[in-house]
Amino acid sequence: MVLITFTWEEGADRTLGLPAYASDGAAGADLRANFPAMQRDTGITLQPGARSLVPTGLRLAIPEWYEVQLRPRSGLALKHGLTLPNSPGTIDSDYRGPLGVIVMNAGDQPFHIDHGMRIAQMIVAPVIRATFDLVEGLDETARGGGGFGSTGHG
Numbered sequence: 001m002v003l004i005t006f007t008w009e010e011g012a013d014r015t016l017g018l019p020a021y022a023s024d025g026a027a028g029a030d031l032r033a034n035f036p037a038m039q040r041d042t043g044i045t046l047q048p049g050a051r052s053l054v055p056t057g058l059r060l061a062i063p064e065w066y067e068v069q070l071r072p073r074s075g076l077a078l079k080h081g082l083t084l085p086n087s088p089g090t091i092d093s094d095y096r097g098p099l100g101v102i103v104m105n106a107g108d109q110p111f112h113i114d115h116g117m118r119i120a121q122m123i124v125a126p127v128i129r130a131t132f133d134l135v136e137g138l139d140e141t142a143r144g145g146g147g148f149g150s151t152g153h154g
């Protein structure tokens with residue numbers, strides 16, 4: 001188990017609670033839109049093709065060697081075309097700013113986001129970092145430079 005610690009943003013609606021796993025086996029914990037007081041009654045409406053940075057009201061600290069990925073919720077994606085254009089959004093372990101969700105309406109109808117709506121899910125994942133080395137030649141393989149459909153499409 002990995003411990004992620006959270007703190008509330010000034011003025012956030014704390015009654016919405018922390019992100020939560022909706023079932024015992026869920027990989028992602030749902031994140032809620034947490035709008036500032038002046039927007040709470042209205043929420044926001046996303047026109048088709050529009051994007052918005054939706055606040056969660058949270059900041060978080062992720063242990064070193066882990067990341068958080070933000071991903072769309074499939075129901076909202078299928079029914080309304082609500083997607084995350086940067087999916088998976090990357091939350092770095094050393095980031096201490098506000099956790100925001102970049103949403104985009106890829107549907108053909110306006111989409112309304114209410115205060116408290118579960119708009120995305122967060123996945124905790126391990127991070128592997130590499131060292132980079134510049135060499136004169138790469139080791140050879142049977143594939144060589146073949147790619148982008150070189151093995152056919154059947």
Ligand SMILES: O=c1ccn([C@H]2C[C@H](O)[C@@H](COP(=O)(O)OP(=O)(O)OP(=O)(O)O)O2)c(=O)[nH]1
Nearest residue numbers: 070086089090091092093095098099100101102
């Ligand atoms: O959907 C997202 C994506 C990123 N972030 C925060 C956490 C992340 O650690 C930071 C930077 O994200 P990223 O590295 O993807 O953005 P960048 O455009 O490369 O900005 P920077 O130059 O600040 O790294 O922004 C979010 O809150 N939500």
